[in-house]
Amino acid sequence: MNTFAPDATREVNFDGLVGPTHNYSGLAHGNIASASHRGLVSNPREAALQGLAKMKALHDAGFAQGVLPPQPRPAIDMLARLGFTGSPSQMLAAAQAADPAIVRAISSAAAMWTANAATITPSFDAPDGRVHFTAANLQSSFHRAIEAPTTAAALAAIFADNSHFAHHPALPATPAFADEGAANHSRLCTTYDAPGVHLFVYGRDGLDRGETTQPGAKRFTARQTWEASQAVARQHGLGAGQCVFARQSAEAIDAGVFHNDVIAVGNGPVLLYHETAFADEAGVLAELREKMGRLGATLCPVRVSRQAVSLADAVATYLFNSQLLTRADGAMVVIVPAECQRNRAVAAELDRIVADEANPIAEYRAYDVKQSMDNGGGPACLRLRVVLSAAERAAMAPAVMLDATRHTQLTEWVERHYRDRLAPDDLADPALLDENRTALDELTSLLGLGPIYAFQRA
Template identity: 85%
Template sequence: MRVCPSDATREVNFDGLVGPTHNYSGLAHGNIASASHRGLVSNPREAALQGLAKMKALHDAGFAQGVLPPQPRPAIEMLDRLGFTGTPSEKLTAAWAADPAIVRAISSAAAMWTANAATITPSFDASDRRVHFTAANLQSSFHRAIEAPTTAAALAAIFADESRFAHHPALPATPAFSDEGAANHTRLCATYDGPGVHLFVYGRDGLDRGHAEPAASKRFTARQTLEASQAVARQHGLTGEQCVFARQSAAAIDAGVFHNDVIAVGNGPVLLYHETAFADEDTVLAELREKMGAFGAALIPVRVNRDAVSLADAVATYLFNSQLLTRPDGSMILIVPAECERNPEVAAELDRIVADPANPIAEYRAYDVKQSMDNGGGPACLRLRVVLTAAERAAMNPGVLFDDALHAKLVDWVKRHYRDRLAIADLADPSLLNETRTALDELTGLLRLGSIYAFQQR
């Protein structure tokens, strides 16, 4: 079964391939799952194979699937900037001796959560009719702020045709323009090949305008700023009529909703969200209805009430960090973490949603991505959504498009190169650095990406 004909416009989900240094360092402030598993021993091989199994299942169901490569970790070039000298192994050893926290940060495999990689605007919404990309600066945390250059290089290698694809620089890496990518962006539309309204969700103002902000989060710092969302919209040439800027509720942020995709997910005209997602729910829905209506689309809100699923359970199970996908008949399927089935309240709410004829969500399926979940990211974190026409797909690098042959190659590659056990202390092992570089050097050949990594260019 195919979701749509091969010559049609399709949404391609590009999943991040989990990297060989997948570990539980607990680096993500505000991410409760990450913090609660800090210090545990991880299994990088299992993590990568779980991700590949999800990709394979969705590919087999007829959904368009792509792969984004891991980033080189440990990020030795960062140690150069921090004053460490010598060979790569010597710098790694010296950094661990000086401050293990530095090595933990430069060894993070968090780039696997490609929902944070960039924000994408399809060509149907851009005035120049090109697909627009802005790599996220991720400046709110050191371990993620180092990702942007490699993210941009990978996206440029995949989407290289300048007549069809436009790449913008990451926003200034300052608190005022803190940008966390597509995890805080949702495009709502009647059909993929028609105009859409872009919902940008932010947690705080970045610049002081001389007036009091609404109630701010107290436990955790909001990551996305209004100014960042507005700047990305300007880069992509989006007009005010195409955008809605919505503020997250402070209560959600303090409960562990570090990105909007932990509390809401949209696809086509459907917005599935928890009632605590937005600071002003009524205004957000009214503006979406008005602006979608101008394009001939009708918003279908699917609200989950807090008396059905508590905010704590929504975060613990990552109910909303799920993939909402359109099937050939126009109905939708929700791809949820296996944790959702194990929570009675969440499972009951999922049953209610799929039984409700007022929305097109007709089925849900649970997948085991426990290694990613324990580190703070569910199915939706693992993928970057890119709407592409047939001509745009033909113009991109075909080596990253998922099929049975690539799946077999990647499974073999993972089994040959990945460890099945990684403790935090293992990050100081110079042999892990060499293993990772050997693996990624081979991977760029498998994906036909060329030398996108700094270590390959020396």
């Protein structure tokens, strides 16, 4: 096991618990894995247990591991806003009769991919010395745009001490300020408690300035906007010298790279990326080197060429949608989905990276998160990274941190409340709504969060 000093600044990975309505409705435009499994029968219980197994393995390896709760689904409050009336079960039945697509959307368990939950700035970079949070508006798709209020409530409950934590409103939910959270953000630094440079990656401009811009993606719509990335940086008080704003390549977006964390991952001074990740690869690296150099840090780029791993294989295996973690000895480990081991080219490239002494990546470990992968999310999608000092960890809600006891409790909770089979048509079952509310009511007590859900306060 890795052993960190108890007073050390740590990166805590907060994984999203897979929700009881985990299903394959194929709602995410541009997410090839999600679309290819549309309509299949899912196993929510297995999905949640797979996620918990990964969390437990990382905890056992010495990494700090937290848990974020699922969102209440189906989202009955949204049905009321859409004009449906009556009891929750009556509204659900009416919505299913009027348009089953609405029921599928309000039942999505996509909030399990907490890389999209928010963007975080550690206290070491913020001018007021607090950790800053902005919940993502996720306005690119209806089924995710309804997450922001509950995400903000959960984060506010976990990080409640305003002497240590600052919470900002989600950006306006318009196409101009489309914000997809930390899936398009990386912080590069020497050590977690040293000043860092924030890499914000965007896919398009949101406002028409009458200027000629680069050709955009033609197959899929880019999600994150430049304006959203700029706005989050301003909310958090980040200066120009602390930020690099990089445009995704249109080629990558059209290949299914809907978020930058499908094609690049950063940790400490390391940026592990595919050569097609950015529209201007050389320019991005030069700016990162220059701004990190001002802070006394040296960028360590680890480039994967298309000759070594094709763009299609990178997307299919989610090689870059991996967790890049720093061990107690300073070396790094890459947590990859099991699909990477089954692809000869990807496995060979991982072996090359680990063997290369020019970078600190010393090992890789593969985990089975197939239920999540089939729905379009790998290990990195399932976690929100929050850098916290010892004092900040002491100030947060303690019961959300995973240990052996909490893992056992959560496993038993899943086994009590989750179904082992769920087809898209099952989402209209009123019994499922009751089951989920009972489960989440119990969970918030288990995690010590109080009534963070609207149905608990009604």
